[in-house]
Amino acid sequence: MLSYDLLIVGGGLAGLSAALGADPGFKVAVISKVHPLRSHSVAAQGGINAALANRPDGADDTSERHAFDTVKGSDYLADQDAAELLCRRAIPTIYELDHWGAPFSRLENGKIAQRPFGGAGFPRTCYAADRTGHILLHTLYEQAVRRNITFLDEWLVTDIIVRDRRLVGLIAYDLAGGVIIPIRAKAVIFATGGYGRIFFRSTNAYINLGGGIGMAYKAGIPLKDMEFVQFHPTTLFGKNILMTEAARGEGGYLVNAKGRRFMEDYTPKTMELAPRDIVARSIQAEIDKGNGFENEYVHLDLRHLGREKILQRLPGIRDICIHFAGLDPVDQPIPIQPAQHYSMGGIDVDATCASPLEGFFAAGECACVSVHGANRLGGNSLLESIVFGRIAGESASIYLRGGPSEVGGDREIAETARALMSRMRSVHERDVGENVFQLLNRLKRLMSNAAGIFRDAPTLSRGLEELAELRDAYRRVFIYGNCGRYCQEMVVLVEFEHMVEVAEVILLGALKREETRGSHFRRDFPKRDDASWLKHTIITRSDKGPVVTYRDVQIGPYAPQERKY
Amino acid sequence: MTFKILRFDAQTDEQPHFQAYRHEPEPYETILEALKGIRDHQDPSLSFRYSCREAVCGSCGMVINGRIALACRTQVSELESDEVVIEPLPNLEIQKDLIVDLTPFWEAYRTFEPFLQAAGDVPEKGHRVAESDMEKISQYVTCILCACCYSACPVATRDRRYVGPAALAKLRRFTLDPRDDRPFSAVERADGPEGVWGCDTVFRCNDVCPKDVRPADGIEGLRRMIVAGKTKRLFRRHP
Numbered sequence: 001m002l003s004y005d006l007l008i009v010g011g012g013l014a015g016l017s018a019a020l021g022a023d024p025g026f027k028v029a030v031i032s033k034v035h036p037l038r039s040h041s042v043a044a045q046g047g048i049n050a051a052l053a054n055r056p057d058g059a060d061d062t063s064e065r066h067a068f069d070t071v072k073g074s075d076y077l078a079d080q081d082a083a084e085l086l087c088r089r090a091i092p093t094i095y096e097l098d099h100w101g102a103p104f105s106r107l108e109n110g111k112i113a114q115r116p117f118g119g120a121g122f123p124r125t126c127y128a129a130d131r132t133g134h135i136l137l138h139t140l141y142e143q144a145v146r147r148n149i150t151f152l153d154e155w156l157v158t159d160i161i162v163r164d165r166r167l168v169g170l171i172a173y174d175l176a177g178g179v180i181i182p183i184r185a186k187a188v189i190f191a192t193g194g195y196g197r198i199f200f201r202s203t204n205a206y207i208n209l210g211g212g213i214g215m216a217y218k219a220g221i222p223l224k225d226m227e228f229v230q231f232h233p234t235t236l237f238g239k240n241i242l243m244t245e246a247a248r249g250e251g252g253y254l255v256n257a258k259g260r261r262f263m264e265d266y267t268p269k270t271m272e273l274a275p276r277d278i279v280a281r282s283i284q285a286e287i288d289k290g291n292g293f294e295n296e297y298v299h300l301d302l303r304h305l306g307r308e309k310i311l312q313r314l315p316g317i318r319d320i321c322i323h324f325a326g327l328d329p330v331d332q333p334i335p336i337q338p339a340q341h342y343s344m345g346g347i348d349v350d351a352t353c354a355s356p357l358e359g360f361f362a363a364g365e366c367a368c369v370s371v372h373g374a375n376r377l378g379g380n381s382l383l384e385s386i387v388f389g390r391i392a393g394e395s396a397s398i399y400l401r402g403g404p405s406e407v408g409g410d411r412e413i414a415e416t417a418r419a420l421m422s423r424m425r426s427v428h429e430r431d432v433g434e435n436v437f438q439l440l441n442r443l444k445r446l447m448s449n450a451a452g453i454f455r456d457a458p459t460l461s462r463g464l465e466e467l468a469e470l471r472d473a474y475r476r477v478f479i480y481g482n483c484g485r486y487c488q489e490m491v492v493l494v495e496f497e498h499m500v501e502v503a504e505v506i507l508l509g510a511l512k513r514e515e516t517r518g519s520h521f522r523r524d525f526p527k528r529d530d531a532s533w534l535k536h537t538i539i540t541r542s543d544k545g546p547v548v549t550y551r552d553v554q555i556g557p558y559a560p561q562e563r564k565y
Numbered sequence: 566m567t568f569k570i571l572r573f574d575a576q577t578d579e580q581p582h583f584q585a586y587r588h589e590p591e592p593y594e595t596i597l598e599a600l601k602g603i604r605d606h607q608d609p610s611l612s613f614r615y616s617c618r619e620a621v622c623g624s625c626g627m628v629i630n631g632r633i634a635l636a637c638r639t640q641v642s643e644l645e646s647d648e649v650v651i652e653p654l655p656n657l658e659i660q661k662d663l664i665v666d667l668t669p670f671w672e673a674y675r676t677f678e679p680f681l682q683a684a685g686d687v688p689e690k691g692h693r694v695a696e697s698d699m700e701k702i703s704q705y706v707t708c709i710l711c712a713c714c715y716s717a718c719p720v721a722t723r724d725r726r727y728v729g730p731a732a733l734a735k736l737r738r739f740t741l742d743p744r745d746d747r748p749f750s751a752v753e754r755a756d757g758p759e760g761v762w763g764c765d766t767v768f769r770c771n772d773v774c775p776k777d778v779r780p781a782d783g784i785e786g787l788r789r790m791i792v793a794g795k796t797k798r799l800f801r802r803h804p
Contacts (some may be wrong), residue, residue: 481610
């Protein structure tokens with residue numbers, strides 16, 4: 001049987017950063033269902049936050065101010081010690097990335113350039129034009145190549161094996177070989193990303209199904225704050241490709257069908273640069289009021305920035321508009337609408353990235369430390385992935401150095417692999433049944449209807465009922481093709497089972513939380529309620545169904561106050 | 566519309582064959598969306614790589630009506646044809662349908678140390694780099710390693726030793742970066758037919774690149790750099 005000290009699942013920024021943070025003395029491998037450079041981190045555009053104070057108008061910036069903005073942006077649901085850790089480590093992290101070759105854009109004096117972003121008191125977001133995720137992912141991958149890190153590309157992890165409340169191994173499906181592979185592991189870091197494609201409209205890559213989060217939940221690991229789903233204000237109408245917040249950071253306007261910069265009616269002080277939850281809600285409210293175009297979208301207008309600035313700072317955005325919408329933002333406004341973008345919640349871990357399951361760690365979007373609370377600020381997700389990916393690699397190494405005792409588990413691992421194979425065979429033998437791609441489309445519609453930008457008890461309850469029907473339909477799923485190698489039907493089939501769990505936890509957490517906070521807006525409870533709800537939702541799986549408990553938020557120097565922008 | 570898609574499973578089939586599907590695309594539908602539509606509603610066994618659907622992850626290079634391109638970046642309407650023929654990238658073994666084995670491409674990528682080698686420790690306040698220097702490498706850092714250039718390159722087709730355009734463009738990116746401190750000898754490793762002299766300058770790589778990287782510029786730049794470096798050394802030896 002294959003055997004590793006540490007398996008890192010996911011080859012995006014968090015996974016690569018974990019691999020670089022792990023002690024090279026251990027036997028480590030990165031498993032990813034796609035080649036690491038195809039991970040969704042590559043699509044991040046606008047930038048990464050750190051209080052470098054490089055610009056004259058940002059000279060007074062400090063990591064404390066960064067932490068304060070992060071906590072305020074989170075609607076006070078972030079754990080303040082974790083947010084402080086993130087912001088403190090941001091500065092050396094950027095300089096290390098620079099030393100590793102990240103081609104950041106520069107100021108005239110040669111220092112790393114920074115731009116304003118929503119909810120930030122200073123221009124704090126470091127960037128490389130509008131392809132920051134792309135250049136960071138390639139930079140970390142290059143350093144991983146330099147370190148000769150082992151990659152198991154195009155392997156989908158399907159199961160987590162637990163024995164005596166300890167992680168002992170994983171099962172994977174090797175797509176190129178078309179075989180199921182049992183693997184022994186002393187420690188595992190999940191860096192599997194978000195679940196964006198559980199929603200109908202999402203900026204996320206097609207591969208972001210959230211299987212990793214659901215898999216952890218099925219293995220008994222609690223999920224935290226899953227009801228907090230970020231909707232990005234500006235995504236290309238129809239395609240929902242991200243139109244970076246940097247477009248507004250560089251001075252872009254949001255304009256409704258009446259030609260009005262409507263943010264004046266919502267956040268007159270910060271206008272377009274309020275945090276994402278507020279801007280997304282404002283846009284949707286305008287559309288719902290009939291002030292949108294075709295009742296579907298508003299305009300993101302960049303024309304006044306001028307051709308030169310657009311070409312220099314937002315070339316990727318322009319390229320996307322030309323190729324995917326047939327318009328040039330130099331001459332025409334961009335039709336935009338909000339869409340799902342990010343998952344604040346995730347696998348319950350502490351600030352060392354350790355989960356309650358011994359030997360199991362998680363980092364990046366699949367995890368919830370929590371530093372983003374109820375709403376993440378733009379520019380903090382790349383940062384979180386890299387900083388906490390690194391911490392996860394370090395923590396797992398400390399755990400391994402402690403010499404976890406042998407608990408065996410080979411029998412459980414082999415049995416689970418056999419069970420998966422026989423389940424796949426039986427699915428294969430069916431001649432009729434449900435097509436998994438169509439079940440996935442049904443799930444997306446369900447989640448967008450039930451748990452979108454605006455929520456209330458009746459729609460959330462109905463969502464839970466419909467989800468039970470989908471669960472039932474999934475039992476009749478079948479595989480159409482003679483599918484062995486590169487069977488994407490099987491990939492979605494395995495992930496769908498986990499996605500249903502993720503969907504249930506989101507809906508249930510949202511139904512129970514009877515207040516409005518950050519991204520979670522309840523029409524029937526439109527006010528934040530600190531007395532009852534300044535706490536994390538923790539949902540754990542049991543034989544009788546999900547068990548909901550709550551945990552206090554760690555408050556530090558920043559006392560909760562009304563959030564005004 | 567008719568979509569003729571190449572089907573093949575290296576494990577079970579002797580020969581690839583084309584399978585035709587009828588599919589009516591929506592306005593602004595991309596080839597990738599069409600493939601997904603066909604897979605989701607007609608034939609779930611159809612295999613192809615995909616991820617970001619916005620031309621930044623590099624997964625979906627293929628041959629569309631004879632042209633190498635990213636499926637996600639190609640609009641069905643721009644083909645101006647009632648029939649679309651879709652084949653996997655040439656120059657690489659087909660594994661399943663539109664999925665090819667990229668192992669030779671990734672091995673080539675690793676040939677010339679594709680990582681920045683800065684001198685010393687991380688400077689406390691970061692490196693100082695002129696924006697004009699970053700602009701010089703910007704065309705190369707746009708590369709998404711989709712392997713379109715590798716597939717289009719006639720030299721890579723006939724000579725397996727040649728690393729191809731992407732690997733050389735990557736090396737050029739590092740040699741132009743003022744933070745990189747690799748010795749000339751490391752660059753000189755590309756001084757041969759498997760490196761910069763393999764290119765026969767027909768610029769197919771520049772033509773097919775979906776990100777306008779212009780890898781041939783990089784190869785040309787490396788050639789000049791290598792010739793200049795060797796000349797300088799010659800004069801140092803024989804003053």
